[in-house]
Amino acid sequence: MHIGVAWFISVSAILFGIGLYGVFTRRSPLILLLSVEIMLNACNLSLISFSRYLGQQSGQVFALVVMAVAASEVVVGLGLVVAVARRKADLDVDRMTGLRH
Amino acid sequence: MTYDIVFVVASVVAIAAALMVVLSPNPFISALSLIANLIALATLYLLLQSDFLAAAQVIVYAGAVMIMFLFVTAYLGGRADEPTGDRPVWQTFAALIAAAAIVAEIVFGVGRQDFLHGATVSNAFGAPQAIAATFLGRYVLAFEATSVLLLVAAIGGVVLATQRPAMREVGEPGVFEVDRPERVPSLQSSVMEAETHFDVVTATARRDGEDGEADD
Numbered sequence: 001m002h003i004g005v006a007w008f009i010s011v012s013a014i015l016f017g018i019g020l021y022g023v024f025t026r027r028s029p030l031i032l033l034l035s036v037e038i039m040l041n042a043c044n045l046s047l048i049s050f051s052r053y054l055g056q057q058s059g060q061v062f063a064l065v066v067m068a069v070a071a072s073e074v075v076v077g078l079g080l081v082v083a084v085a086r087r088k089a090d091l092d093v094d095r096m097t098g099l100r101h
Numbered sequence: 102m103t104y105d106i107v108f109v110v111a112s113v114v115a116i117a118a119a120l121m122v123v124l125s126p127n128p129f130i131s132a133l134s135l136i137a138n139l140i141a142l143a144t145l146y147l148l149l150q151s152d153f154l155a156a157a158q159v160i161v162y163a164g165a166v167m168i169m170f171l172f173v174t175a176y177l178g179g180r181a182d183e184p185t186g187d188r189p190v191w192q193t194f195a196a197l198i199a200a201a202a203i204v205a206e207i208v209f210g211v212g213r214q215d216f217l218h219g220a221t222v223s224n225a226f227g228a229p230q231a232i233a234a235t236f237l238g239r240y241v242l243a244f245e246a247t248s249v250l251l252l253v254a255a256i257g258g259v260v261l262a263t264q265r266p267a268m269r270e271v272g273e274p275g276v277f278e279v280d281r282p283e284r285v286p287s288l289q290s291s292v293m294e295a296e297t298h299f300d301v302v303t304a305t306a307r308r309d310g311e312d313g314e315a316d317d
Contacts, residue, residue: 009207010208010211016203025123030132038119038122038138041138048154051149057234060151061235067161071254073254076254078258079258
């Protein structure tokens with residue numbers, strides 16, 4: 001059996017689905033961020049698979065940019081979590097409705 | 102053959118670790134499982150001849166980002182745990198259906214294509230030199246935009262994490278009090294004596310009165 005790029009894409013799809021499930025069901029903002037990380041990494045895997053399949057570097061450059069975006073997202077997201085925790089509010093995304101109209 | 106075994110092991114570890122992240126009630130176990138997931142993914146990158154990205158994945162993600170996560174989890178202590186209280190069951194079902202739909206769609210779509218014969222690439226594929234030539238050549242604008250993004254994120258992190266004294270209203274509306282740290286007595290502090298209790302309404306009225314006198 002030859003392992004082609006389709007297998008890598010399938011693994012990436014499964015990881016994306018797991019991350020999506022986590023974002024939909026968990027309520028702690030920390031776990032939400034972790035699930036988003038899983039989804040971003042699944043996208044990275046498919047970008048790199050197709051980059052290898054096509055023999056071009058562009059997909060890898062994309063993946064590097066995605067890594068930088070993920071790092072920024074984590075910095076701001078964790079900053080928000082710490083700021084919310086400091087105000088003694090509940091760390092529950094269902095109850096963070098302060099900005100709701 | 103070795104390639105296949107490594108692929109299967111890395112994929113199984115990645116998927117199992119991702120499931121642990123999503124299903125574990127303990128945030129520490131979630132964060133540590135994500136590290137396992139990221140390292141398994143780095144192995145998959147190596148199988149795809151993306152050496153530089155595999156190294157970057159381990160250094161940036163498993164190293165820097167996850168340590169930050171663990172720090173914040175430790176800082177929050179028990180408050181990082183999953184909030185108690187039930188959610189409607191249909192939400193879990195809807196999440197399952199949405200996730201399964203995306204997976205089925207992609208796997209079905211990919212399975213119909215003939216992706217077996219990838220391009221033949223030289224050994225330089227995925228090496229730092231090749232990536233640098235592409236990133237700093239054709240995609241130099243994206244490179245600069247990324248650096249600006251990281252700068253903005255760093256500033257945002259500092260702004261969000263800085264503790265500012267909270268203004269609170271005392272007594273009648275319009276009167277505020279600000280907590281300030283104790284000042285060490287010095288020449289400067291006696292010169293720059295800051296008000297800790299001020300009254301916006303009377304201060305405005307006094308200033309308006311002074312303005313009126315100046316006009317006279």
